[in-house]
Structures are given as structure tokens and as C-alpha cells.
Amino acid sequence: xxxxxxxxxxxxxxxxxxxxxxxxxxxxxxxxxxxxxxxxxxxxxxxxxxxxxxxxxxxxxxxxxxxxxxxxxxxxxxxxxxxxxxxxxxxxxxxxxxxxxxxxxxxxxxxxxxxxxxxxxxxxxxxxxxxxxxxxxxxxxxxxxxxxxxxxxxxxxxxxxxxxxxxxxxxxxxxxxxxxxxxxxxxxxxxxxxxxxxxxxxxxxxxxxxxxxxxxx
Amino acid sequence: xxxxxxxxxxxxxxxxxxxxxxxxxxxxxxxxxxxxxxxxxxxxxxxxxxxxxxxxxxxxxxxxxxxxxxxxxxxxxxxxxxxxxxxxxxxxxxxxxxxxxxxxxxxxxxxxxxxxxxxxxxxxxxxxxxxxxxxxxxxxxxxxxxxxxxxxxxxxxxxxxxxxxxxxxxxxxxxxxxxxxxxxxxxxxxxxxxxxxxxxxxxxxxxxxxxxxxxxxxxxxxxxxxxxxxxxxxxxxxxxxxxxxxxx
Numbered sequence: 001x002x003x004x005x006x007x008x009x010x011x012x013x014x015x016x017x018x019x020x021x022x023x024x025x026x027x028x029x030x031x032x033x034x035x036x037x038x039x040x041x042x043x044x045x046x047x048x049x050x051x052x053x054x055x056x057x058x059x060x061x062x063x064x065x066x067x068x069x070x071x072x073x074x075x076x077x078x079x080x081x082x083x084x085x086x087x088x089x090x091x092x093x094x095x096x097x098x099x100x101x102x103x104x105x106x107x108x109x110x111x112x113x114x115x116x117x118x119x120x121x122x123x124x125x126x127x128x129x130x131x132x133x134x135x136x137x138x139x140x141x142x143x144x145x146x147x148x149x150x151x152x153x154x155x156x157x158x159x160x161x162x163x164x165x166x167x168x169x170x171x172x173x174x175x176x177x178x179x180x181x182x183x184x185x186x187x188x189x190x191x192x193x194x195x196x197x198x199x200x201x202x203x204x205x206x207x208x209x210x211x212x213x214x215x216x217x
Numbered sequence: 218x219x220x221x222x223x224x225x226x227x228x229x230x231x232x233x234x235x236x237x238x239x240x241x242x243x244x245x246x247x248x249x250x251x252x253x254x255x256x257x258x259x260x261x262x263x264x265x266x267x268x269x270x271x272x273x274x275x276x277x278x279x280x281x282x283x284x285x286x287x288x289x290x291x292x293x294x295x296x297x298x299x300x301x302x303x304x305x306x307x308x309x310x311x312x313x314x315x316x317x318x319x320x321x322x323x324x325x326x327x328x329x330x331x332x333x334x335x336x337x338x339x340x341x342x343x344x345x346x347x348x349x350x351x352x353x354x355x356x357x358x359x360x361x362x363x364x365x366x367x368x369x370x371x372x373x374x375x376x377x378x379x380x381x382x383x384x385x386x387x388x389x390x391x392x393x394x395x396x397x398x399x400x401x402x403x404x405x406x407x408x409x410x411x412x413x414x415x416x417x418x419x420x421x422x423x424x425x426x427x428x429x430x431x432x433x434x435x436x437x438x439x440x441x442x443x444x445x446x447x448x449x450x451x452x453x454x455x456x457x458x459x460x461x462x463x464x465x
Contacts, residue, residue: 042253
């Protein structure tokens with residue numbers, strides 16, 4: 001049996017855990033949430049194995065020490081890119097909502113939250129450029145509006161059959177309560193003017209997915 | 218279904234060379250189970266979306282009641298059973314195999330002397346017996362020989378323990394055994410140990426209290442591997458695919 005490796009990544013507070021819980025419901029998939037150990041080959045009897053990590057908190061192109069720690073808490077992406085049969089799912093969410101959630105949940109000011117979101121978009125954009133067909137962009141807006149359609153896209157991307165039970169993944173809040181997705185109007189930050197390059201990359205990331213969804217309908 | 222408080226934590230334990238990997242591969246085929254093999258850390262607790270998550274370890278060389286600190290390597294060389302026992306909704310599957318088969322396999326595969334191999338088996342039986350006493354209904358014992366003779370029945374016992382529906386595809390677990398990918402069926406020749414009766418009696422006289430514990434564990438597997446009806450059944454099951462035939 002040839003194993004496929006899957007990496008789900010996205011900015012913090014952009015729905016990566018919800019996505020992992022939904023995809024992890026599939027019978028042929030086992031997914032970790034934010035494990036730092038590369039132990040995916042120790043999973044038995046499943047076709048797709050992988051991990052869910054936030055960028056740039058858990059992973060980046062270069063390994064880094066965070067908060068002056070004595071060990072590298074940010075893994076290099078290259079470790080994953082060496083895996084055979086690697087597929088990457090990039091979770092993107094409305095920048096304003098992400099920013100508001102980081103500030104609310106982690107108590108960070110805008111000045112600290114914005115660079116994290118910017119770095120996440122930059123890394124994901126580069127990953128999409130490098131991996132092309134082996135990377136799939138999934139927007140949280142699509143997952144929330146049409147979960148079945150989103151999961152069908154993911155299953156097709158991994159070469160698996162869609163399973164209805166993937167829709168029940170929202171029940172598995174193993175990290176914390178998913179309260180981010182309550183449809184409240186987020187504060188509007190001036191991301192477009194403050195970070196025009198990053199904003200353009202964000203739109204570029206979302207554009208092909210919007211096109212695919214349009215074609216399906 | 219698998220909310221944080223209803224998720225079951227599973228540990229599969231057995232002496233080395235007792236069929237632990239085959240058992241893990243079979244159980245891991247279930248749709249709602251995510252299983253690791255031989256991970257010394259508690260990484261399986263970070264698996265998403267599965268009703269049952271777990272690990273398979275060999276006892277006593279990979280896990281003991283207390284974690285074993287390796288001063289030379291500056292790390293834990295053995296996992297701690299107490300950590301597992303503290304997990305919520307903890308379930309245990311134990312696998313036992315006849316002493317002759319285990320020791321001869323350890324000697325052949327790992328190149329260990331007979332005394333060391335027998336020590337592994339003895340300590341494994343001691344720990345598993347104590348665990349079965351402590352966990353009672355939350356632990357199931359499977360005799361390797363019985364599992365080969367009737368895998369369906371024992372997979373049902375496991376799914377009952379985990380409160381999951383039984384799935385036929387668990388019987389195809391041998392295909393996913395990471396160490397024996399060439400297998401195309403259950404190798405029933407492994408269910409019988411050569412000169413079993415003689416060597417068993419020797420072991421019995423040398424370590425009667427361990428032998429007694431082994432028999433108690435086998436009794437939980439509903440019938441011990443040395444029960445004549447099981448042996449007859451193994452011999453009569455010629456219609457199952459066998460290794461020699463598959464290799465042609």
C-alpha cells in the first residue's frame with residue numbers, strides 16, 4: 001500500500017482544526033493536530049496520513065526558535081516537502097476575521113497579529129506556486145456555506161471517495177470550542193492598503209478556488 | 218460522535234514477537250480507529266476525527282509500569298503504563314502467545330539468547346496479568362493462536378470492548394502489516410509450536426507461578442491455545458490461504 005502524506009496548513013485561527021476534524025473523519029485518513037513529531041509512518045492500515053499545522057507558529061520555510069526558547073519550535077517546511085506523495089491543503093479565511101480572532105483569543109494587538117497573518121499568506125502563496133496541482137486551497141467561507149461541496153473537493157483531491165460522515169467533523173472540537181465561525185460582523189482593518197502585496201497574494205490564493213466552485217455549479 | 222469526553226484511548230500490548238503488529242494492523246483497519254505502532258510518546262492523543270485513538274507497544278521492552286530514564290541517551294527508553302492508565306475511557310487489548318514460539322522467534326529475529334527471550338516473555342506475562350486484574354472489563358485478552366484460527370470472533374470482541382460496530386474489512390489487516398507486506402493470508406503454521414508439550418512442561422516446572430498467570434490470561438481468551446478443540450480446528454482450516462501456497 002502506497003501511503004499519501006497530507007499537510008493541512010493555514011494562518012492561526014483560520015479554521016485549520018475544524019478542517020482537520022472534518023477530513024479526519026474519513027475512514028481512510030488519519031490526521032494529527034499540531035504534532036511536532038514526524039511519526040506519520042507509524043500509523044497503520046490507512047491510505048492517507050498527515051498533520052495539521054499553523055503557519056508561521058508551527059511551521060515556516062526556516063526552522064526558528066520562538067520566544068527565546070532553547071529548541072526549535074517552528075519546524076522547517078522542507079521536512080514535509082521531502083515526503084513522497086505529499087498533498088497540501090491550504091486553509092484560507094477572510095483576513096479581517098482571522099485578525100479579529102487572533103486579537104480576541106490570544107490577546108495580541110493588531111501590530112503583533114498582522115505580521116503573523118501576512119507571513120502565513122506569503123508562505124501559503126509560495127507553497128501553492130511550488131506544488132501547483134498537489135496543493136489545494138480551501139476557503140473557510142466555502143466550508144461553512146457548502147460543507148458537502150468542500151469535502152467532495154477535498155476527497156477528489158486525495159483520490160478518495162467522499163463520505164457523508166466527514167460533515168460531522170465539527171463535533172470533534174478536541175482543541176477548544178469553535179466559536180470563531182459564529183456569523184458576526186468582524187471589525188474592518190485596512191489590510192488592503194497597509195499590506196497591498198500580501199493582500200494581492202491573498203486574493204490570488206482564493207481566486208482559483210472561486211473559479212473551480214463556479215465551474216462545479 | 219467522538220467528542221473529547223467520549224473518545225476512547227486504546228493500548229495494544231503483548232510480548233515481542235507475539236503478533237502485536239498483526240493485531241494492530243487488523244484493528245487499525247476499522248474506519249473509526251486511528252492507531253500508531255510503537256510510538257513511545259503520547260502522540261496519538263493529537264489524532265483528529267476518530268472515535269478511538271491508540272498505540273501498540275511491546276511489553277516489557279517498550280513499556281513498563283514506570284518510565285525508564287536512559288541516562289546515556291538522555292531520554293526515556295520505556296513509556297510509562299501509569300500515564301496510559303490515567304487516560305479517560307482507557308481500553309486495553311492484550312495478546313499472548315505460547316512461550317516456545319515467542320522465545321524461538323526472539324532468538325531468531327533479534328539474535329537474543331534464550332534466557333533474555335524467556336525473561337521478556339515472563340515479565341510480559343506478569344505485567345499483562347496485573348493489568349487484566351486492575352482493568353477487568355476494560356481489558357480483553359486474545360491468544361495469538363486463537364486469533365489466527367478465528368479472527369472474526371476476536372475482532373468482534375475488540376469492537377464490543379470499544380463500543381464500535383464490527384467491520385468485515387478488519388480481517389484484511391494482514392495486508393497492512395508493515396513488517397510482512399508479502400503475506401496473503403493467515404499463516405496457520407505459526408499457531409503451532411514444535412515440541413510444544415515438552416518445552417511447555419519444562420517452563421511450567423521452572424516458573425509455575427508465571428505459567429499459572431499465562432493460563433489465566435489464556436482462559437480469558439475463552440479457550441487456551443493448547444485446548445485440543447482449537448488445535449483440531451487449526452489443523453482442519455486448510456481452506457484459508459496459506460503462506461506456502463501464496464509463495465507458490
